[in-house]
Amino acid sequence: MDNITALQTHNLTHTVTSKTGDLTILKGIDLEIKEGESVAIVGSSGSGKSTLLGLLAGLDRNTSGDITLYNHSLTSLSEEKRALLRGEYVGFIFQSFHLLPSLEAIENVMLPAELKGDKQARQKAERLLEQVGLSHRLTHYPRQLSGGEQQRVAIARAFASEPKILFADEPTGNLDEENGKTIINLLFDLNRSQGTTLIMVTHDNKLASMCDRQLIMSAGQLKEGSL
């Protein structure tokens, strides 16, 4: 099991065009992540962490180099195919939660399973919300929930599709220490129990040190590091 490569990049480069000219955000990144690993990406703000995370998750197409996700080369896939892959392999947690405001907590969690046409969506969602300690808030709307609660719903949603890789972009960035801790514990618990690969961007050194590996992003390049 340790030998399976979940994610691999080769000379990953990303350039965006903006009004002020071309900007190369990622400059030739080589990376290999094994199944089941937990990886933290740290680095100063604006160094390209979110961009890297998004490309690894197949949210956009990189400009050059390769990304391979479970033997699928993301670079050559259309958005349609990448979306299917995301639904199949990937879960996501955001700094600002991004729950759909018009859906109840349970419906937010049901979404990924429903997109796959899973008939068990509701039962699964109920179980997950119970696991994150929100079984009494199923029918509440996001605006009726605090930030920590919203992030817990988001975690439940991320695990609802039974992802092989979970991406988290500063999951505790908008939360106080107390709530941050709850979230981290939930994240690692679920990660362990489901055998998920975890790739997380964070500013929090303590959180980073809980991961198997730490990677440091600086000026578009990635170094293996330790804290």
Add this chain to the structure above:
Amino acid sequence: MNFALRFIFREMRSSEVITLIVALIISVGTVTSISLFVDRLQLSFEQESANLLAADRLVRSDEPILTAWRQQATDLGLEQASRASFATMIFANNKLQLSQISAVSDTYPLKGSFLVDTQIFAKGFASSQSPQQGQIWLSSRLASLLNVNIGQEVEVGDKKLTVSKYLVLDPGSSTSAFAISPRAVMNVADVAATNVIIPGSRVRYSLMLAGNRDKLNQYETWIQPQLKDGQRWQTPKQKGQRIGQTIDKAESFLLLAGTLAVVLSGVAMALASSRFVKRHLMQVAVLKTLGATPRVLAKLFLLQLLFLFVIGALGGIVGGWLIQEGISSLLSSLMTTTLPEPSVSKLWLGIATGFISLIAFCLPLIIRLIQISPLSVLQPAARVEKNALAIYVVGFIGLYGLMCLYTQGFMLPSIMTLAIGGVGLVVSILGWVMFKLGRLATSGATSGWQIGLASLYRRLTPNLFQLLVFTLIIMLGLILVGIKTSLVSDWQAQLPKDAPNHYLFNVQANQVEGINDISQQLGLTSSSWFPMVRGRITKVNNDRIEKLYPEGKSEPELFEREMNLTWADQVGEGNKVVAGDFHANGISLEQERAKEAGITIGDKLTLNIGGISYTLPVTSIRTVDWGSMRPNFYVIVPKQLLSHYPANFVSSFFIKAGQEQAFYKAMSGYPTVSILNVGDLVKQIQTIIGQLSQAIQLVLLCILAAGALVLIASIGSTLEERREEGALLRVLGARASLVRQALIVEFGFLGLFSGIIAAIGAEASLYGVQTFVFKTEASWHPLLWALGPIIGVLLITSIGVFASRTVLKVPPMLLLRDF
């Protein structure tokens, strides 16, 4: 996909979706009610005109109707009747009288009915039965000329016929106002026995048809190519052309006005969908990270659009139906006949409107929504801003297409588009200057004035857009008010309440005085007396008509037959000289006839009057207002030409309801005088004018509703910002009343500017519309200059403050959380 449905129901509560639906309902409803209402008018008009024609359609021929024509009508399952009209002598009591006879089949008339009576010179009652074999109906005038009563016999050629009724009106020939011979109706089966029709007799044969519209059209396509000279296909529309034109004019006006409601609803839809898209961008990106493929998302949103379309179209159709039903039933109390039910097939225009609007205004935005990059969840800068131009282009094409659909042409839509574009440009420039001036005039933020005026400039783009929208709405409203007033007064001027409803003709000079006495005793209003002398044009520039139009080449109406000539010292009411000098010593011709005959000023015409020829140049061309119901003439000649001929006189009278009997009785002392009652026709036109003014009011209401919706939707697009700002002001220590004051100032000025620019624009547009579209004389509209600014300030301030009322209620605390 029940997920999609649930998604939709959740969305149904959001204000954008409600705006979208309401906008759809308004545009579908407006177009539906207009097209249904106009359809009912048209159907009712066609039915009434069919009564005038005595059939739905008619083929007229100078030769007997071919058996093949009848066979084809039978094959198509159409009802048929036939009529042969000819002039012949009727003999009775040693008296001989030239008469105009209609010989009709038992099935005649297919539409409408005869008016007959058993009393001479009476009002008559309806009869849908034609005379039986062996019988004849004589007009009261003919009966009194021949000195016969009901039950006595008259001779038509070799055949004796019994007078069984007095004819008051023959439905198929009621409009030939200036026939000289008195009329009679007999059964066509008796014609052969009379032996009056011999080869060379002038007989007009008609095959009359009635039935299903499609079948009639089928028949028309079949017969048209077979028609030769002297044969003609007639429809009710041709028969009642004047009313037809009024309705056509009104229909394009109504639909044009309706277009404005559709445009406004379209703008509201575009605003609502852009807000919808903005709010959903992040959601869609999130859905994409969760593995939603573009196809799934496309399905989701298309399904939503479809759902909206169904609700909007259904709501619009129901609403539109109810509105036109309401108006029609309101009207039915004023009308003699009820309007026929509208045809369901007319619903398509409303449905097409909804569909095209949705495609044009929502689809491009939704496509843009689906195309958002999922990376924007992490990186807002990655949002792909698709070319906004494409969205405007699609919206514009959709609107333009709709306008073309309504007006069935490109001219009016193009003018409107150019006008709106021009207004847009002018408004942007003027608005920018005014906002800038407002900003310069104030500084600081201590009063509502300063804040309000400053924010006009600060939110320049949305405010310019709102200024444009408000200006357009007010302008359109003003234009409608202007057009309505001039349109309705134009119609009413044409046909006042006391428009003549009776013509008197064949009046001898020595009878004029006596009839004037009757008119005075009964207190009737009448036009002046016009002298009439029969004459015929025989040569044009010394070429004989027979040479110019040899056998088989159909001649223009002017040369076709003998006609009534008159003289006049003055250009008559409703006549307008468009070329030449009316008072010159020559002939004055009516414009349409002159054009048809290819005659211009300077051409020499030879007239044969009573066997003597006169050659005169054409010295003036007139237009004639045929809607006026006054006697009108194609040809007016100098007085000295006619003065030594015995003239007939003609005049028109207005006879109040209830006075007819007294008048007819008094007139029985003048049996040679022909009386033609056109009261029904006049009443019909007046009813239609009443209906049309109602319809215009309806359209004004629809436009106002759509306009309010645009206001609310466009304020909605800046609402978040306004709320944040209001909260911020209050965090900084401003009282709620200051924030309210600022809002009032901002919207008040927006309204004032809109109103002023709108008044200018409306005046200019009215000039154009009056001059080029309705071809009436342009006039100033001082009312608009007052209405524009007042309505602008009141309407926009109240709706604006209402729509942004939540700004005042935002607790400052909210700012500390999120927006």
